[in-house]
Each structure stands twice: as C-alpha cells, then as structure tokens.
Amino acid sequence: MTRPFLGFGLGLRTEHYQFVLDNKPDVDWFEILSENYMVPGGKPLDFLDKIRDEYPMVMHGVSLSIGSTDPLDMDYLNGLKQLIHRVEPHWLSDHLCWTSVDHTNSHDLLPLPYNEKTIEHIVSRISQVQDFLGRQILIENLSSYVTYNNSEMTEWQFLNEIARRADCLVLLDINNIFVSAHNHSFDPLHYIQGIDSDRVMQFHLAGHSYSDKLIIDTHDHDVCDPVWDLYEQALKRFGAVSTMIERDDDIPEFDILRAELAVAEKIAAKTLSVAELKISHAKASGVA
Amino acid sequence: MSDLKELQHEFLNYLLQKPSSITNNIISDQQLSAQGRLDMYAHGYRLRLKEAIETDYEQLHAYLGDETFDRLMDHYIDLTLSHHPSLRYYSQGLPTHLAEIEPWKETPELAEIASIEKAFCDSFDSADCIAASVQDLSEIDPNSWPNLKVKFHDSVQLLTLEYNSFQIWQALSDEEVPPTRAKDSTTWLIWRSDLISNYVALAEAELSALNTMLAGGDFSALCEVLLDHYEESETPQQAVFLLQEWLSSQMICNIAITND
Ligand SMILES: [Fe+2]
Numbered sequence: 255m256t257r258p259f260l261g262f263g264l265g266l267r268t269e270h271y272q273f274v275l276d277n278k279p280d281v282d283w284f285e286i287l288s289e290n291y292m293v294p295g296g297k298p299l300d301f302l303d304k305i306r307d308e309y310p311m312v313m314h315g316v317s318l319s320i321g322s323t324d325p326l327d328m329d330y331l332n333g334l335k336q337l338i339h340r341v342e343p344h345w346l347s348d349h350l351c352w353t354s355v356d357h358t359n360s361h362d363l364l365p366l367p368y369n370e371k372t373i374e375h376i377v378s379r380i381s382q383v384q385d386f387l388g389r390q391i392l393i394e395n396l397s398s399y400v401t402y403n404n405s406e407m408t409e410w411q412f413l414n415e416i417a418r419r420a421d422c423l424v425l426l427d428i429n430n431i432f433v434s435a436h437n438h439s440f441d442p443l444h445y446i447q448g449i450d451s452d453r454v455m456q457f458h459l460a461g462h463s464y465s466d467k468l469i470i471d472t473h474d475h476d477v478c479d480p481v482w483d484l485y486e487q488a489l490k491r492f493g494a495v496s497t498m499i500e501r502d503d504d505i506p507e508f509d510i511l512r513a514e515l516a517v518a519e520k521i522a523a524k525t526l527s528v529a530e531l532k533i534s535h536a537k538a539s540g541v542a
Numbered sequence: 543m544s545d546l547k548e549l550q551h552e553f554l555n556y557l558l559q560k561p562s563s564i565t566n567n568i569i570s571d572q573q574l575s576a577q578g579r580l581d582m583y584a585h586g587y588r589l590r591l592k593e594a595i596e597t598d599y600e601q602l603h604a605y606l607g608d609e610t611f612d613r614l615m616d617h618y619i620d621l622t623l624s625h626h627p628s629l630r631y632y633s634q635g636l637p638t639h640l641a642e643i644e645p646w647k648e649t650p651e652l653a654e655i656a657s658i659e660k661a662f663c664d665s666f667d668s669a670d671c672i673a674a675s676v677q678d679l680s681e682i683d684p685n686s687w688p689n690l691k692v693k694f695h696d697s698v699q700l701l702t703l704e705y706n707s708f709q710i711w712q713a714l715s716d717e718e719v720p721p722t723r724a725k726d727s728t729t730w731l732i733w734r735s736d737l738i739s740n741y742v743a744l745a746e747a748e749l750s751a752l753n754t755m756l757a758g759g760d761f762s763a764l765c766e767v768l769l770d771h772y773e774e775s776e777t778p779q780q781a782v783f784l785l786q787e788w789l790s791s792q793m794i795c796n797i798a799i800t801n802d
Contacts, residue, residue: 292628358625359623359624360554361591367567437573468579
C-alpha cells in the first residue's frame, strides 16, 4: 500500500496560536483536538481557520467513546461532521477505548476487555461511524493501568482484528506502547512487530511521568530515550509514517517543541531513505 | 453486550466513589493490586474535572484561596456528573451550585463572581455573526421603523447583581485586594466585539430598552418603554441613539422589519 506521508507535525495548542500565525514556523502539519473547536464561534474557530489556511491538518478526538455500551452520541457525531467540513482534515482519529456510560462522561480514555464480544461490539460501531462520516477513521492505542480478567488476547491482536474487520486505520502511539508495556509487563517490541503494517497511518510521540509503581501517560514531559528507540524500531517496521509530538501539559515555548520534533526528523533521516521520506498529501481516506 | 455494559457501569461507579464490584474484574499482580490500579483512574477523574473548573473560575479561585476552592470543587464534583462530551461545559452549573447550596449560599458574592466568569466563558466562544452597521439602519425607510426589530449577537448577556461582585471580580483580575462585600444592585451588559469580551454597567433607561428588544420588541415598543425615562418628545431620538450605540458596539447581527 502507498501510505500518504504528511511529514512531521505538532499538536496545535492555544498557547501557540499567535506564535504560529506571526512566525509561520517550519512544521509540516498540525493535529487539532476536535473537541476544542466543537463550539459555536469566537477565538478558537477564528484561529483555527487562519492556521488551517497555512498548514495541513488532521483531527484528533477524545470523546467518540467507540467502546461504550451507550448508543453512539449523534449530537457529537454531527458536530464532528461539521468540523470535518470546516477543516477538511487529511484524516481524523479517536481512541480504542470508552469514555462514557450511563450518559455520564468520565473524560478519560478507559480501557476495554480484549475479547471476541468486545471486538464485535466495536467493529459494528466503527462501521456506523465511518458510514455516517463517509470516511475511514483512525483508532489509537491507549496507555492503560488495568488488565481485565476476561481479556483473551493481547492488545495488538485486539487492535489488528478490529481494524481488519471494521476496515479502519490505525494511529499508533509509541509512548502509549511503552507505558502500557511497563504497566503490564510485556515487551514493547512485540507490540510493534505484532501490528499489521498496512493500516498504520500516523504515529504519536509524547512524554510521561512515573508514579510509585506505574507509568502515567501525562504528556507533560519531553519524549524519553527508550521511546525514541522504540520510534526507530517502528520506522524500521512500518516505513515513513506521519509523526507528531503530543504535549498537553507544562507546555513549553513553541521552539522547544519544534526542536524536539527535529529529533524525530533526525531519527527518521537516519533510518529511512530520502525517497521514503518524501511528503505526499494523497488523501488517505476514501468513502468507507 | 450486557457483560460489557455491566463492567462499564461498575467501572464508572468506582470513579464516582460509589460501591462497585469492578475490582473483581481486574487482575492484581506483583506490580500493583487491582485497587491500586483502579485508583489511578479514580484519581485522574477528579483531577481532570478540577482542572476544568479551575480554568473557568480563576478569580473565584483567587477570592476563596486554594483550600476553600478545592473544597468547593470536591463538593461540586460529588454532586455533578458530566453529561457533555466536552469538558468545556462541565462547570456551567457552578453559579447555581453556589447560589442554592449550603454553605456557599451564605456568602452571596460567590455565586455572583462565578456568574460573571461564566458569562465571560459563554461570551468567548458564542456564535459568530457579521455585525449590522449604523449604515444598515440608515438604509431602512423611516416609515417602517415602528416595526423594526433586531437580532442581538449571541454573546450579549445581562447580569443583574445584588452586591459589588463586579468590583470584587475587577480587583481580583487586576491582582489587587478586593473590596469587602457591599449591597450594590446593578445590571451589567456583557458582549463580545472583535473577538474581545466587553462589559459595562447599565443605566436604568438602557436596561429597560435592552430588555424590551432582547424579548423581541420592536422600535415602537422601545419608544414606549423609554417614556418612563424621558419626555415624550425625546423618546424617538433616544431610541435611535441607543440603536446606534448597540450597532457601533457590534452587539447587533441583524435588523429586520417584521409585520406581525
Ligand atoms: Fe496519543
């Protein structure tokens, strides 16, 4: 498969709006947090439109709640569809998780039991979402802190199976693999080797922090060395995949994040050929 | 999917600190117990909601201090579930919480400060429109004026306060020592123009005028309500003056002649 490659991007954060507009920094693309722009109007949408004029964008959501047993939230999906219309993103993603039940939002990415029944449930919901939006979505692996006793397979088997059956794409978060590997004592390389290559459309990189026993996915630190190593392994396995750094807390000046992104570029340049790293904006997602 | 539904329901109960059987579904290992693992989520749940409240009520936080504000947030979270997929809307009920529930309602300026901050939040991302201009008004045939109605920008809000809470809010925003609470009944107008929120205290005539027009009244209704404040001969002129003021402040999206 020829995978579109947007190059190296950053998460667009409110702290950097003005800087981005004033300086037009050299970044290939931005990822926006969809929910931040699902508002009626005002500054967020004004900045969004202006920055979209200058940069390719992808959309990343946290509230699709694809694994929930509540009915799909059609208000949310309609809002998402409107935003897609406005942004014309290269693609959009959300997480392989549930966030709400009993019509109550946890505002957290909560894990699912990895078994056949859950797969069936999620495949049917992803298909509904893709039909409604008229395009494929990307689903992202989580950082998690619990394992259910009714899980029957590894997370990567679970993710592969869902992506195949729902015909959706995958956003692979390299940091989340590292965090979950530590929290659940598996080898992160097995995860990288186990994921179907042809569906991986985007990478996330991020920092994390340590609690007493577990690693927490806080997005408030630099990307750490073992995650950079894992990123290199992922490039070897998947080839050129659009890469971005997520920073959600303790947000530094834009230039500091840009310098961190340069580390990713350097690793990619060392691992892949110039031809492989040629940016191609071909639309990834046709009608599902 | 009844198993999964039950599992999610029990998980949520754990987050909400209600009785829950979810620990039975989670594997404990040498690294950490099921409960220790679930606590990461329970802790995260509260933290995330608190972050959302703190972002929206910065001056109330400053007024109450860290400790009391934290107690308020815990109290609010205990009584308030999030029914909206975006955290942006979680804290919308805080002014009501403060106005109606002990012990907060004993300190009435708290609800008022919160309602000021909520009004600014709402103004910040309310729907855009292209503001109508004084020129648009001048192009309307004067014979049609009695039936003239306006549609205000969604950010336009009236906030009636019984105390000097706006002064308290203002001082806190300027990082100055706030005045002590005092009775001071005033209505404030809050609206957004050029993406910036504005506020102004309203004189009685303008308040009646705005109330009339916001309720869908037309120009003749506007003149009529102004009779309480001005000589009859002055009212049409005053009404036009107010309309022009609102138009040049970008408070109006649309002017229309309606014959109903
Ligand atoms: Fe991520």
